[in-house]
Amino acid sequence: MNHPRSLREIVENGLCVGCGLCQSIAGGDRVEMTMVDPPGRLRPRIKTPLDDQTEQAILAGCPGALIDEPVVPGRHGADVKVDASFGPWHRVWKGHASDPEIHHMASSGGALTALGIFLLETNKVDFVLHVAASKEKPMRTERHLSFDRAQVLEGAGSRYGPSSPLIDFTEQLDKGKPFAVIGKPCDISGVHNMRKVDPRVDELVKYTMAFSCGTFADLQCSRWMLDRQGVPGGEDNLSLFRYRGYGCPGPTRAVTKDGQVFDEPYLEFWYGPHGWTHQFRCKICPDPTGEMTDISISDAWPGGGPTEEEWGGSCLFISRTLKGDALMQEAIDADVVTVDETDIAALHECQPHQAVKKDGMNARLQAIADEGGIGPVFRNVRLDEAAAQRDTEFHEQNRAGTRERIRKGVNRESLP
Ligand SMILES: Cc1cc2nc3c(=O)[nH]c(=O)nc-3n(C[C@H](O)[C@H](O)[C@H](O)COP(=O)(O)OP(=O)(O)OC[C@H]3O[C@@H](n4cnc5c(N)ncnc54)[C@H](O)[C@@H]3O)c2cc1C
Ligand code: SF4
Ligand code: SF4
Numbered sequence: 067m068n069h070p071r072s073l074r075e076i077v078e079n080g081l082c083v084g085c086g087l088c089q090s091i092a093g094g095d096r097v098e099m100t101m102v103d104p105p106g107r108l109r110p111r112i113k114t115p116l117d118d119q120t121e122q123a124i125l126a127g128c129p130g131a132l133i134d135e136p137v138v139p140g141r142h143g144a145d146v147k148v149d150a151s152f153g154p155w156h157r158v159w160k161g162h163a164s165d166p167e168i169h170h171m172a173s174s175g176g177a178l179t180a181l182g183i184f185l186l187e188t189n190k191v192d193f194v195l196h197v198a199a200s201k202e203k204p205m206r207t208e209r210h211l212s213f214d215r216a217q218v219l220e221g222a223g224s225r226y227g228p229s230s231p232l233i234d235f236t237e238q239l240d241k242g243k244p245f246a247v248i249g250k251p252c253d254i255s256g257v258h259n260m261r262k263v264d265p266r267v268d269e270l271v272k273y274t275m276a277f278s279c280g281t282f283a284d285l286q287c288s289r290w291m292l293d294r295q296g297v298p299g300g301e302d303n304l305s306l307f308r309y310r311g312y313g314c315p316g317p318t319r320a321v322t323k324d325g326q327v328f329d330e331p332y333l334e335f336w337y338g339p340h341g342w343t344h345q346f347r348c349k350i351c352p353d354p355t356g357e358m359t360d361i362s363i364s365d366a367w368p369g370g371g372p373t374e375e376e377w378g379g380s381c382l383f384i385s386r387t388l389k390g391d392a393l394m395q396e397a398i399d400a401d402v403v404t405v406d407e408t409d410i411a412a413l414h415e416c417q418p419h420q421a422v423k424k425d426g427m428n429a430r431l432q433a434i435a436d437e438g439g440i441g442p443v444f445r446n447v448r449l450d451e452a453a454a455q456r457d458t459e460f461h462e463q464n465r466a467g468t469r470e471r472i473r474k475g476v477n478r479e480s481l482p
Pocket of ligand 2: 073076077081082083084085086087088089109110127128129130131
Protein backbone atom coordinates (compact mmCIF):
# COMPACT_ATOMS: atom_id res chain seq x y z
CA MET A 67 0.00 0.00 0.00
CA ASN A 68 1.17 3.53 -0.68
CA HIS A 69 1.37 5.97 2.22
CA PRO A 70 0.88 9.73 2.34
CA ARG A 71 3.95 11.91 1.73
CA SER A 72 2.48 15.25 2.72
CA LEU A 73 -0.21 16.91 4.79
CA ARG A 74 -2.18 17.42 1.60
CA GLU A 75 -2.11 13.69 0.83
CA ILE A 76 -3.24 12.84 4.37
CA VAL A 77 -6.35 14.98 4.00
CA GLU A 78 -7.13 14.21 0.36
CA ASN A 79 -7.08 10.47 1.02
CA GLY A 80 -9.53 10.65 3.90
CA LEU A 81 -6.99 9.92 6.63
CA CYS A 82 -7.37 13.09 8.72
CA VAL A 83 -9.22 12.81 12.04
CA GLY A 84 -9.15 16.54 12.73
CA CYS A 85 -7.03 16.35 15.91
CA GLY A 86 -5.25 19.66 15.24
CA LEU A 87 -1.72 18.43 15.89
CA CYS A 88 -0.45 19.58 12.47
CA GLN A 89 -1.42 23.16 13.34
CA SER A 90 0.59 22.91 16.54
CA ILE A 91 3.60 21.41 14.72
CA ALA A 92 3.60 23.86 11.81
CA GLY A 93 2.36 26.92 13.72
CA GLY A 94 -0.96 28.67 13.25
CA ASP A 95 0.55 31.12 10.77
CA ARG A 96 1.12 28.22 8.33
CA VAL A 97 -1.62 25.66 9.12
CA GLU A 98 -5.00 26.50 10.59
CA MET A 99 -7.79 24.11 11.54
CA THR A 100 -10.90 25.14 9.61
CA MET A 101 -14.47 23.87 9.63
CA VAL A 102 -15.34 22.34 6.27
CA ASP A 103 -19.10 22.72 6.29
CA PRO A 104 -20.96 20.85 4.96
CA PRO A 105 -20.49 18.18 6.15
CA GLY A 106 -18.92 19.81 9.23
CA ARG A 107 -15.38 18.50 9.70
CA LEU A 108 -12.32 20.23 11.13
CA ARG A 109 -9.52 20.05 8.60
CA PRO A 110 -6.12 21.78 8.28
CA ARG A 111 -5.91 24.72 5.89
CA ILE A 112 -2.41 25.22 4.55
CA LYS A 113 -1.91 28.99 4.59
CA THR A 114 1.65 29.08 3.28
CA PRO A 115 3.60 26.27 1.55
CA LEU A 116 5.31 23.92 4.00
CA ASP A 117 9.02 23.08 3.87
CA ASP A 118 10.09 19.44 3.79
CA GLN A 119 11.18 19.40 7.44
CA THR A 120 7.71 20.51 8.57
CA GLU A 121 5.99 17.98 6.28
CA GLN A 122 8.16 15.22 7.79
CA ALA A 123 7.42 16.40 11.34
CA ILE A 124 3.68 16.33 10.59
CA LEU A 125 3.90 12.84 9.04
CA ALA A 126 5.71 11.63 12.18
CA GLY A 127 3.09 13.05 14.53
CA CYS A 128 -0.19 12.76 12.63
CA PRO A 129 -2.36 9.99 14.13
CA GLY A 130 -4.45 9.88 10.96
CA ALA A 131 -1.42 8.75 8.99
CA LEU A 132 0.54 6.84 11.65
CA ILE A 133 -0.39 4.65 14.60
CA ASP A 134 2.41 2.84 16.43
CA GLU A 135 1.56 1.32 19.80
CA PRO A 136 4.14 -1.22 20.93
CA VAL A 137 3.77 -3.01 24.24
CA VAL A 138 6.92 -1.96 26.10
CA PRO A 139 8.04 -3.92 29.19
CA GLY A 140 9.19 -0.81 31.07
CA ARG A 141 5.87 0.92 30.55
CA HIS A 142 3.44 -1.99 30.58
CA GLY A 143 5.22 -4.36 32.97
CA ALA A 144 6.36 -7.89 32.28
CA ASP A 145 3.05 -9.45 33.37
CA VAL A 146 0.75 -7.35 31.17
CA LYS A 147 -1.85 -9.39 29.30
CA VAL A 148 -2.59 -8.60 25.66
CA ASP A 149 -6.02 -9.28 24.18
CA ALA A 150 -6.00 -9.62 20.40
CA SER A 151 -9.04 -7.33 19.97
CA PHE A 152 -8.61 -4.94 22.91
CA GLY A 153 -4.87 -4.67 23.49
CA PRO A 154 -2.79 -4.56 26.67
CA TRP A 155 -4.52 -4.75 30.06
CA HIS A 156 -3.77 -5.36 33.70
CA ARG A 157 -7.17 -5.18 35.34
CA VAL A 158 -10.74 -4.38 34.30
CA TRP A 159 -13.43 -2.99 36.59
CA LYS A 160 -17.07 -2.05 36.20
CA GLY A 161 -18.32 0.93 38.15
CA HIS A 162 -18.64 4.69 38.34
CA ALA A 163 -17.47 7.88 40.04
CA SER A 164 -18.30 7.79 43.74
CA ASP A 165 -19.29 11.48 43.73
CA PRO A 166 -22.98 11.63 42.70
CA GLU A 167 -22.61 15.05 41.04
CA ILE A 168 -19.83 13.81 38.76
CA HIS A 169 -21.71 10.58 38.06
CA HIS A 170 -24.85 12.45 37.05
CA MET A 171 -23.23 15.11 34.86
CA ALA A 172 -20.84 12.77 33.04
CA SER A 173 -21.29 10.71 29.92
CA SER A 174 -21.74 7.33 31.58
CA GLY A 175 -20.07 6.53 34.91
CA GLY A 176 -18.04 9.73 35.25
CA ALA A 177 -14.79 7.78 35.26
CA LEU A 178 -12.76 10.22 33.18
CA THR A 179 -14.01 13.28 35.04
CA ALA A 180 -13.42 11.69 38.45
CA LEU A 181 -9.90 10.53 37.51
CA GLY A 182 -9.08 13.91 35.96
CA ILE A 183 -10.11 15.70 39.16
CA PHE A 184 -8.20 13.14 41.26
CA LEU A 185 -5.01 13.81 39.27
CA LEU A 186 -5.34 17.54 39.97
CA GLU A 187 -6.33 17.24 43.62
CA THR A 188 -3.42 14.87 44.39
CA ASN A 189 -0.99 17.20 42.57
CA LYS A 190 0.06 14.54 40.09
CA VAL A 191 -0.50 17.02 37.29
CA ASP A 192 -0.91 20.79 37.05
CA PHE A 193 -3.62 20.66 34.42
CA VAL A 194 -5.73 18.40 32.23
CA LEU A 195 -5.94 18.89 28.47
CA HIS A 196 -9.30 17.74 27.09
CA VAL A 197 -12.32 19.33 25.35
CA ALA A 198 -15.53 21.12 26.27
CA ALA A 199 -18.37 22.96 24.57
CA SER A 200 -17.52 26.40 23.24
CA LYS A 201 -19.02 29.12 25.45
CA GLU A 202 -19.68 31.39 22.46
CA LYS A 203 -20.95 28.68 20.09
CA PRO A 204 -22.10 25.78 22.29
CA MET A 205 -22.68 23.38 19.39
CA ARG A 206 -18.93 23.57 18.67
CA THR A 207 -16.30 21.77 20.73
CA GLU A 208 -13.04 23.38 21.80
CA ARG A 209 -9.74 22.39 23.34
CA HIS A 210 -10.18 22.88 27.09
CA LEU A 211 -7.59 23.22 29.88
CA SER A 212 -8.66 22.34 33.41
CA PHE A 213 -6.81 23.41 36.51
CA ASP A 214 -9.54 22.59 39.06
CA ARG A 215 -12.63 20.48 39.67
CA ALA A 216 -15.08 22.99 38.23
CA GLN A 217 -13.16 23.21 34.97
CA VAL A 218 -12.91 19.41 34.61
CA LEU A 219 -16.67 19.21 35.18
CA GLU A 220 -17.23 21.75 32.38
CA GLY A 221 -15.78 19.14 30.02
CA ALA A 222 -17.87 16.22 31.33
CA GLY A 223 -20.04 14.40 28.80
CA SER A 224 -19.46 13.04 25.33
CA ARG A 225 -19.02 15.58 22.55
CA TYR A 226 -20.20 13.77 19.43
CA GLY A 227 -19.12 16.50 17.03
CA PRO A 228 -15.73 17.46 15.57
CA SER A 229 -12.98 18.64 17.93
CA SER A 230 -9.26 19.44 17.72
CA PRO A 231 -7.84 18.88 21.22
CA LEU A 232 -4.20 18.94 20.03
CA ILE A 233 -4.43 22.30 18.28
CA ASP A 234 -1.78 23.81 20.60
CA PHE A 235 -0.21 20.68 22.07
CA THR A 236 3.41 21.81 21.68
CA GLU A 237 2.50 25.14 23.29
CA GLN A 238 1.32 23.17 26.33
CA LEU A 239 4.72 21.45 26.44
CA ASP A 240 6.39 24.88 26.32
CA LYS A 241 4.83 25.61 29.73
CA GLY A 242 7.14 22.98 31.27
CA LYS A 243 4.39 21.78 33.66
CA PRO A 244 3.18 18.20 34.17
CA PHE A 245 -0.22 17.49 32.63
CA ALA A 246 -2.64 14.74 31.62
CA VAL A 247 -4.47 14.31 28.32
CA ILE A 248 -7.99 12.90 27.96
CA GLY A 249 -9.33 12.33 24.46
CA LYS A 250 -10.34 9.95 21.75
CA PRO A 251 -7.97 7.05 21.12
CA CYS A 252 -6.66 8.75 17.97
CA ASP A 253 -5.98 11.99 19.88
CA ILE A 254 -3.91 10.00 22.36
CA SER A 255 -2.08 8.28 19.50
CA GLY A 256 -1.06 11.73 18.31
CA VAL A 257 0.37 12.46 21.76
CA HIS A 258 2.22 9.15 21.72
CA ASN A 259 3.60 9.73 18.22
CA MET A 260 5.07 12.95 19.58
CA ARG A 261 7.07 11.02 22.20
CA LYS A 262 9.50 10.03 19.45
CA VAL A 263 9.74 13.58 18.15
CA ASP A 264 9.90 15.64 21.34
CA PRO A 265 11.50 14.31 24.57
CA ARG A 266 9.40 16.73 26.63
CA VAL A 267 6.33 14.51 26.04
CA ASP A 268 7.77 11.70 28.18
CA GLU A 269 8.76 14.18 30.84
CA LEU A 270 5.56 16.24 31.01
CA VAL A 271 2.60 14.14 29.83
CA LYS A 272 2.17 12.15 33.02
CA TYR A 273 -1.04 10.28 32.17
CA THR A 274 -3.12 9.63 29.08
CA MET A 275 -6.73 8.43 29.17
CA ALA A 276 -9.24 7.77 26.41
CA PHE A 277 -12.76 6.51 25.95
CA SER A 278 -13.84 3.77 23.63
CA CYS A 279 -14.76 5.52 20.37
CA GLY A 280 -16.94 4.33 17.52
CA THR A 281 -16.57 7.60 15.52
CA PHE A 282 -18.08 11.07 15.92
CA ALA A 283 -20.74 12.69 13.81
CA ASP A 284 -20.13 15.50 11.32
CA LEU A 285 -21.43 18.85 12.57
CA GLN A 286 -24.32 18.72 10.08
CA CYS A 287 -25.83 15.91 12.21
CA SER A 288 -26.14 18.35 15.11
CA ARG A 289 -27.77 20.89 12.80
CA TRP A 290 -30.23 18.22 11.70
CA MET A 291 -31.16 17.70 15.35
CA LEU A 292 -31.98 21.42 15.64
CA ASP A 293 -34.13 21.14 12.49
CA ARG A 294 -35.93 18.02 13.72
CA GLN A 295 -36.75 19.64 17.04
CA GLY A 296 -37.75 22.98 15.48
CA VAL A 297 -35.20 25.03 17.44
CA PRO A 298 -35.84 28.68 16.45
CA GLY A 299 -32.82 30.62 15.16
CA GLY A 300 -30.63 27.53 14.68
CA GLU A 301 -27.07 27.34 15.95
CA ASP A 302 -26.67 31.10 16.43
CA ASN A 303 -29.52 31.16 18.95
CA LEU A 304 -28.10 28.55 21.37
CA SER A 305 -26.97 29.07 24.95
CA LEU A 306 -26.27 25.33 25.47
CA PHE A 307 -25.82 22.26 23.29
CA ARG A 308 -25.10 18.97 24.99
CA TYR A 309 -24.91 15.55 23.38
CA ARG A 310 -25.00 13.37 26.42
CA GLY A 311 -24.69 13.43 30.20
CA TYR A 312 -27.03 14.42 33.05
CA GLY A 313 -28.32 10.85 33.40
CA CYS A 314 -26.84 8.09 31.31
CA PRO A 315 -26.90 8.36 28.38
CA GLY A 316 -29.02 11.50 28.71
CA PRO A 317 -30.73 13.26 25.80
CA THR A 318 -29.09 15.53 23.25
CA ARG A 319 -30.21 18.93 24.56
CA ALA A 320 -30.38 22.32 22.87
CA VAL A 321 -31.27 25.41 24.91
CA THR A 322 -32.00 28.70 23.16
CA LYS A 323 -30.78 32.07 24.36
CA ASP A 324 -34.24 32.81 25.81
CA GLY A 325 -34.24 29.53 27.73
CA GLN A 326 -36.39 27.19 25.61
CA VAL A 327 -35.29 23.57 26.05
CA PHE A 328 -35.34 20.99 23.24
CA ASP A 329 -34.41 17.38 24.02
CA GLU A 330 -33.89 14.46 21.67
CA PRO A 331 -33.41 10.90 22.98
CA TYR A 332 -29.93 9.45 22.51
CA LEU A 333 -31.06 6.74 20.11
CA GLU A 334 -32.99 9.21 17.96
CA PHE A 335 -29.92 11.45 17.58
CA TRP A 336 -27.91 8.53 16.17
CA TYR A 337 -30.57 6.49 14.38
CA GLY A 338 -33.30 9.07 13.65
CA PRO A 339 -34.64 9.99 10.19
CA HIS A 340 -31.52 11.84 8.96
CA GLY A 341 -29.10 9.15 10.12
CA TRP A 342 -25.56 10.39 10.61
CA THR A 343 -22.45 10.97 8.57
CA HIS A 344 -18.82 10.65 9.57
CA GLN A 345 -15.27 10.56 8.24
CA PHE A 346 -13.85 7.53 6.37
CA ARG A 347 -10.83 7.26 8.67
CA CYS A 348 -13.00 5.91 11.49
CA LYS A 349 -13.87 2.91 9.30
CA ILE A 350 -10.20 1.97 9.29
CA CYS A 351 -9.46 2.81 12.91
CA PRO A 352 -7.07 0.18 14.28
CA ASP A 353 -7.50 1.26 17.89
CA PRO A 354 -11.04 2.20 18.82
CA THR A 355 -10.60 1.38 22.53
CA GLY A 356 -7.53 3.41 23.55
CA GLU A 357 -4.93 0.67 23.68
CA MET A 358 -1.99 3.04 24.13
CA THR A 359 -3.38 4.89 27.15
CA ASP A 360 -2.63 4.40 30.81
CA ILE A 361 -6.34 3.92 31.50
CA SER A 362 -9.15 3.60 29.01
CA ILE A 363 -12.87 3.74 29.67
CA SER A 364 -15.86 2.42 27.82
CA ASP A 365 -19.58 2.24 28.26
CA ALA A 366 -20.77 -0.88 30.02
CA TRP A 367 -23.80 -1.57 27.83
CA PRO A 368 -24.14 -5.29 27.12
CA GLY A 369 -24.32 -5.70 23.33
CA GLY A 370 -22.72 -2.29 22.72
CA GLY A 371 -25.69 0.08 22.99
CA PRO A 372 -28.31 1.29 25.45
CA THR A 373 -31.56 -0.63 25.36
CA GLU A 374 -33.59 2.24 26.79
CA GLU A 375 -33.05 5.80 27.93
CA GLU A 376 -31.73 6.38 31.47
CA TRP A 377 -29.93 3.05 31.48
CA GLY A 378 -27.68 2.75 34.48
CA GLY A 379 -24.52 4.80 34.14
CA SER A 380 -21.60 2.44 34.54
CA CYS A 381 -18.23 2.35 32.84
CA LEU A 382 -15.65 -0.30 32.22
CA PHE A 383 -12.23 0.84 33.43
CA ILE A 384 -9.18 -0.83 31.85
CA SER A 385 -5.74 -0.26 33.35
CA ARG A 386 -3.21 -0.80 30.60
CA THR A 387 0.14 0.34 31.97
CA LEU A 388 1.87 -0.01 35.34
CA LYS A 389 1.24 3.66 35.99
CA GLY A 390 -2.42 3.37 35.02
CA ASP A 391 -2.91 0.35 37.25
CA ALA A 392 -1.32 2.14 40.21
CA LEU A 393 -3.50 5.21 39.61
CA MET A 394 -6.63 3.06 39.55
CA GLN A 395 -5.64 1.40 42.83
CA GLU A 396 -5.09 4.80 44.43
CA ALA A 397 -8.45 6.05 43.15
CA ILE A 398 -10.20 2.95 44.51
CA ASP A 399 -8.47 3.28 47.90
CA ALA A 400 -9.41 6.96 48.08
CA ASP A 401 -13.05 6.09 47.23
CA VAL A 402 -12.92 8.31 44.16
CA VAL A 403 -14.45 5.49 42.11
CA THR A 404 -16.84 2.71 43.16
CA VAL A 405 -15.99 -0.41 41.20
CA ASP A 406 -16.16 -4.21 41.08
CA GLU A 407 -13.35 -6.06 39.40
CA THR A 408 -14.24 -8.07 36.32
CA ASP A 409 -12.03 -9.03 33.37
CA ILE A 410 -11.49 -8.58 29.65
CA ALA A 411 -14.56 -10.71 28.86
CA ALA A 412 -16.61 -7.65 29.89
CA LEU A 413 -15.03 -5.74 26.97
CA HIS A 414 -16.03 -8.50 24.58
CA GLU A 415 -19.56 -8.36 26.00
CA CYS A 416 -19.97 -4.57 25.94
CA GLN A 417 -17.82 -3.51 22.97
CA PRO A 418 -18.53 -6.21 20.34
CA HIS A 419 -18.61 -3.57 17.55
CA GLN A 420 -15.05 -2.53 18.39
CA ALA A 421 -13.83 -6.13 18.20
CA VAL A 422 -15.52 -6.49 14.82
CA LYS A 423 -13.75 -3.37 13.58
CA LYS A 424 -10.34 -4.34 14.89
CA ASP A 425 -10.57 -7.93 13.70
CA GLY A 426 -11.53 -6.80 10.19
CA MET A 427 -8.84 -4.14 9.92
CA ASN A 428 -6.35 -6.12 7.84
CA ALA A 429 -9.06 -6.83 5.27
CA ARG A 430 -10.12 -3.17 5.20
CA LEU A 431 -6.52 -2.05 4.66
CA GLN A 432 -6.15 -4.67 1.95
CA ALA A 433 -9.12 -3.06 0.18
CA ILE A 434 -7.26 0.27 0.05
CA ALA A 435 -4.30 -1.51 -1.54
CA ASP A 436 -6.64 -3.33 -3.97
CA GLU A 437 -7.93 0.02 -5.17
CA GLY A 438 -4.42 1.48 -5.51
CA GLY A 439 -5.19 3.95 -2.72
CA ILE A 440 -3.04 5.79 -0.22
CA GLY A 441 -3.45 4.44 3.30
CA PRO A 442 -2.08 4.89 6.81
CA VAL A 443 0.92 3.26 8.47
CA PHE A 444 -0.27 1.04 11.34
CA ARG A 445 2.53 -0.54 13.37
CA ASN A 446 2.43 -2.67 16.50
CA VAL A 447 -1.35 -2.65 16.74
CA ARG A 448 -1.57 -6.45 16.67
CA LEU A 449 -3.76 -6.61 13.54
CA ASP A 450 -2.63 -10.12 12.52
CA GLU A 451 -3.58 -11.53 15.94
CA ALA A 452 -6.94 -9.77 15.77
CA ALA A 453 -7.63 -11.02 12.23
CA ALA A 454 -6.73 -14.62 13.15
CA GLN A 455 -9.85 -14.77 15.35
CA ARG A 456 -12.22 -14.58 12.35
CA ASP A 457 -12.99 -16.73 9.32
CA THR A 458 -12.48 -16.11 5.62
CA GLU A 459 -16.06 -15.00 5.02
CA PHE A 460 -15.73 -12.27 7.67
CA HIS A 461 -12.58 -10.92 6.02
CA GLU A 462 -14.06 -11.07 2.53
CA GLN A 463 -17.09 -9.08 3.70
CA ASN A 464 -14.87 -6.43 5.29
CA ARG A 465 -12.70 -6.21 2.19
CA ALA A 466 -15.65 -5.96 -0.18
CA GLY A 467 -17.42 -3.37 1.99
CA THR A 468 -14.37 -1.12 2.14
CA ARG A 469 -13.70 -1.50 -1.59
CA GLU A 470 -17.28 -0.43 -2.22
CA ARG A 471 -16.86 2.66 -0.01
CA ILE A 472 -13.65 3.63 -1.79
CA ARG A 473 -15.29 3.21 -5.18
CA LYS A 474 -18.06 5.54 -4.05
CA GLY A 475 -15.33 8.06 -3.18
CA VAL A 476 -16.14 8.37 0.54
CA ASN A 477 -12.42 8.55 1.31
CA ARG A 478 -11.85 11.54 -0.98
CA GLU A 479 -11.71 14.96 0.70
CA SER A 480 -10.51 18.37 -0.41
CA LEU A 481 -8.32 20.65 1.63
CA PRO A 482 -10.15 23.75 2.89
C1 LIG B 1 -16.93 10.67 19.80
C2 LIG B 1 -17.33 9.66 20.82
C3 LIG B 1 -17.54 8.32 20.45
C4 LIG B 1 -17.88 7.37 21.40
N1 LIG B 1 -18.02 6.05 21.03
C5 LIG B 1 -18.22 5.11 21.98
C6 LIG B 1 -18.23 3.71 21.68
O1 LIG B 1 -18.10 3.31 20.54
N2 LIG B 1 -18.36 2.83 22.70
C7 LIG B 1 -18.51 3.26 23.99
O2 LIG B 1 -18.55 2.45 24.91
N3 LIG B 1 -18.54 4.56 24.28
C8 LIG B 1 -18.39 5.48 23.33
N4 LIG B 1 -18.40 6.82 23.66
C9 LIG B 1 -18.79 7.21 25.01
C10 LIG B 1 -17.66 7.06 25.92
O3 LIG B 1 -17.40 5.70 26.06
C11 LIG B 1 -17.99 7.57 27.25
O4 LIG B 1 -17.75 8.92 27.16
C12 LIG B 1 -17.10 6.86 28.24
O5 LIG B 1 -17.86 5.79 28.75
C13 LIG B 1 -16.55 7.72 29.25
O6 LIG B 1 -17.56 8.05 30.14
P1 LIG B 1 -17.29 8.94 31.39
O7 LIG B 1 -18.59 9.11 32.10
O8 LIG B 1 -16.12 8.45 32.13
O9 LIG B 1 -16.89 10.30 30.68
P2 LIG B 1 -16.91 11.75 31.28
O10 LIG B 1 -16.55 11.72 32.73
O11 LIG B 1 -18.17 12.42 30.89
O12 LIG B 1 -15.70 12.43 30.53
C14 LIG B 1 -15.65 12.50 29.15
C15 LIG B 1 -14.30 13.09 28.81
O13 LIG B 1 -14.06 12.92 27.42
C16 LIG B 1 -13.70 14.15 26.83
N5 LIG B 1 -14.35 14.19 25.51
C17 LIG B 1 -15.67 14.15 25.26
N6 LIG B 1 -15.89 14.20 23.94
C18 LIG B 1 -14.69 14.28 23.34
C19 LIG B 1 -14.27 14.38 21.99
N7 LIG B 1 -15.14 14.41 20.99
N8 LIG B 1 -12.95 14.44 21.74
C20 LIG B 1 -12.03 14.41 22.74
N9 LIG B 1 -12.38 14.31 24.05
C21 LIG B 1 -13.69 14.26 24.35
C22 LIG B 1 -14.27 15.23 27.73
O14 LIG B 1 -13.51 16.41 27.65
C23 LIG B 1 -14.20 14.58 29.10
O15 LIG B 1 -12.98 14.83 29.72
C24 LIG B 1 -18.05 7.77 22.73
C25 LIG B 1 -17.87 9.11 23.11
C26 LIG B 1 -17.50 10.05 22.15
C27 LIG B 1 -17.28 11.49 22.57
S1 SF4 C 1 -5.16 13.94 11.79
FE1 SF4 C 1 -4.49 15.67 13.01
S2 SF4 C 1 -2.32 15.95 12.49
FE2 SF4 C 1 -3.20 14.62 10.94
S3 SF4 C 1 -3.78 15.99 9.28
FE3 SF4 C 1 -5.59 15.74 10.55
S4 SF4 C 1 -5.54 17.42 12.02
FE4 SF4 C 1 -3.50 17.27 11.10
S1 SF4 D 1 -13.10 5.81 15.60
FE1 SF4 D 1 -10.87 5.90 15.82
S2 SF4 D 1 -10.21 7.36 14.23
FE2 SF4 D 1 -12.40 7.66 14.52
S3 SF4 D 1 -12.55 9.35 16.00
FE3 SF4 D 1 -12.67 7.40 17.13
S4 SF4 D 1 -10.56 6.95 17.75
FE4 SF4 D 1 -10.48 8.51 16.15
